[in-house]
Amino acid sequence: MPDSSRIIGAARSEMDDAGFRDMVAEAIAEFGGDEGGDAACLKRFLDRVHYVPVDARGEDGWAELAKLMTRKGCEVRAFYFSVAPGLFGDLAERLRLHKIADRDSRIVVEKPFGHDLATARDLNATLAAHFAEDLEDALSFGWSIEGKSFDWVKLRDHVQKDITRLEGLYTQTLENHDVTLFKERARITAPHEITLESGKTVTAKYILIATGARPHVPDCDGxxxxxxxxxxxxxxxxxxxxxxxxxxxxxxxxxxxxxxxxxxxxxxxxxxxxxxxxxxxxxxxxxxxxxxxxxxxxxxxxxxxxxxxxxxxxxxxxxxxxxxxxxxxxxxxGRVANTEGLGLEEVGVELGERGEVRVDEYSKTSVDHIYAVGDVTDRVQLTPVAIQEGHAFADTVFGEDGPVKVDHSCIPSAVFSHPPIAAVGMTEGEARDVLGNVKIYQADFRPMKNVVANRNERGLYKMVVDAANDRVVGLHMIGPDSPEIMQMAAVAVKAGLTKADFDATMAIHPTMAEELVLFK
Structure with missing residues (x-):
């Protein structure tokens, strides 16, 4: 062991350096064999041994431990966790919070709960959250790692730059497919004619309205x-x-x-x-x-x-x-359909109470050759829905297999709140109203990333099942990465799979998504 090496014990027991050295000396005498026989060598070793009482789940002792390690000049640090596995995350979090593991650090753990791959991955994921090496993505979003500061202007400009990039991609895609673009406002002035703001007129056999919606601003003083x-x-x-x-x-x-x-x-x-x-x-x-x-x-x-x-x-x-x-x-x-000034009512297109375009199941308006898709119809205001409606319109009008309609039932959705929400299918209330007899399964748990961070925020997964046939009719989640998990779970609900199908699916451990196949 290099002369500069130090060993610092830390545990909940109240003890000073002398007491800990005596305990170490006794252990060496009992288990060290011949290696513990050289008194001078043992003294030199024990002089490098120190002790700090700490609370694994609290703050007691950690500041003193940090000061001791700094004072002893520990550049390369190894941490040996000889504790119950449930404390691994808490200890890692304390090391990070007090900047004890900010330098070149390694962690070794005693793992009394087996040598299986699942728990090894579980442990690695827990500890990696505190010792990540790649922070490039954080820099791109305005975080300065050294000072833990945040640059709003940098994030704002990054967002605007990406919006401009996407707009350019959409424009390029249209131009690559020989679509003629008129970058000006227009109004329908005859059944098959639109007039541009510049005065130019354009005629077409079919007209598609896809003007979207805008945020609603309440009418009030100020x-x-x-x-x-x-x-x-x-x-x-x-x-x-x-x-x-x-x-x-x-x-x-x-x-x-x-x-x-x-x-x-x-x-x-x-x-x-x-x-x-x-x-x-x-x-x-x-x-x-x-x-x-x-x-x-x-x-x-x-x-x-x-x-x-x-x-x-x-x-x-x-x-x-x-x-x-x-x-x-x-x-x-809420959002308001962009139908003002388009001349729709003048040519016979029926609008709803909030200005939305009324359409049938094939996105056709009250005028046979005029169609509408997306948020302007106020059906389901989601981008993927509008895209599918656009495809269906093209297949209906120009395809060879007859009219095509979009199934607006069982559409997954998400709220990118903190934490995010995701859902597909019926809520419990809707299912009871429609089906009557339903079964509800819930998993109320603390995600591992929250356990490691010592935060009490809990996730909640909920499954709604039709008691008559065991079919899963609704899934609802709140917790980290819920929208990502829901995308594939929605396939199962859309396909009409049963609770038994979920139960028969093997879990991926350790993940939050495994709760979906472990409902009891």
Missing amino acids: SEHIITSNEAFHLDEVPRRVLILGGGYIANEFAGIFNQFGAKVTLANRTDTILRSYDEALRDRLLQISLTKGIEFLFNTKFEYIRRREDGALDVKLTGHDERVFDVVMAAT
Whole structure:
């Protein structure tokens, strides 16, 4: 052992250096054989031995341990965990928090729970979370590792750059397929004719409306001071105080985003429920976690007025509440179909109460040769749905196999909140209303990454089963990577698989997704 080497014992027992050295000396005498016979050599070894009492799951002793290792000049560090496996994650987290393992470090563990591949991978995943080597992705999103600082402008510009890149790709794809682009507004002026803003007219046998939707801005005194999700990534800095009006997916996603970046977030909703289309268990869990993170919720309220101060701050009055001050007010109260000024009603296209284009199952409007797809129809406002509707339109109008319709049932969806939510199929309430007799299976657990980080945030997976035939009719998740997991799980639900099919599928361990085949 090099002369500069040191051994530092750390455990919950109260002991000083002398007591620990005596214990080590006794162990060497009992188990060391002839190697423990040289008294001078043993003394030199014991002089390098130190001890610090620590709490594996608390803060006691860790600061002292960090100081001792710094004072002893330990450049290359090895950590030997001779503890119950349940403490591996806690110990790794403490080493990281106190920067004890920031240098060239290695961990060796006693693994009394077997030598199987599954638990070895489980252990590796737990420890790797604290000793990751590749941080390039974090740098791309504005994090400066040395100072643990965050650069909002860098992230904002990165997002805008990527949006520009995507727009360029879409344009290039159209041009590569010989699509003629007119980059100006247009209006339908005759059954088979549109007139461009420049005055040019274009005729066609069929007309497809795919103008999408825009964020809705509530009508109130001072509404000109409201931003929407469109403007969020144009802000010059992260606001200190943010008010978000709405309770849907956009409201909860941006509440999580601004909260993560250090803003004080208040979410105000005109009803007493967030994410009303999702299962109640997931809604309640997200609300609980959001409150724990410091997000404030105000229910059954709406804007009365918004007034800008000379310093740029906003005085906001909500019904039932005193006037409050915010730096940014965002509306996330749904989206409105972009049908204004298109001349649709003039040529006989029927619109709904909110301006959406009414269509049949083949996306055809009330005018035979005019079709509409995507958010402008207000069916299911999701990008993949709009893409499928576009394909179906092309097959219907230009294909050889007759009209094609999109199945809008059992569409998976996600809310990229913190943590994210994902779902497919019926909620428990919907299933009881439609099917009557259903079985519910739940897994309420603490994801490993949260265990390692010593956070109490829990995941929740829920399966809804038709009791009459064992068919899985709904899956609902909240927790890390839920949308990624749901994509493939949705295939099983769409295919009509049963709970028995899930049970017969072998689990992949250690994963969160394995809970889907372990429901009891």
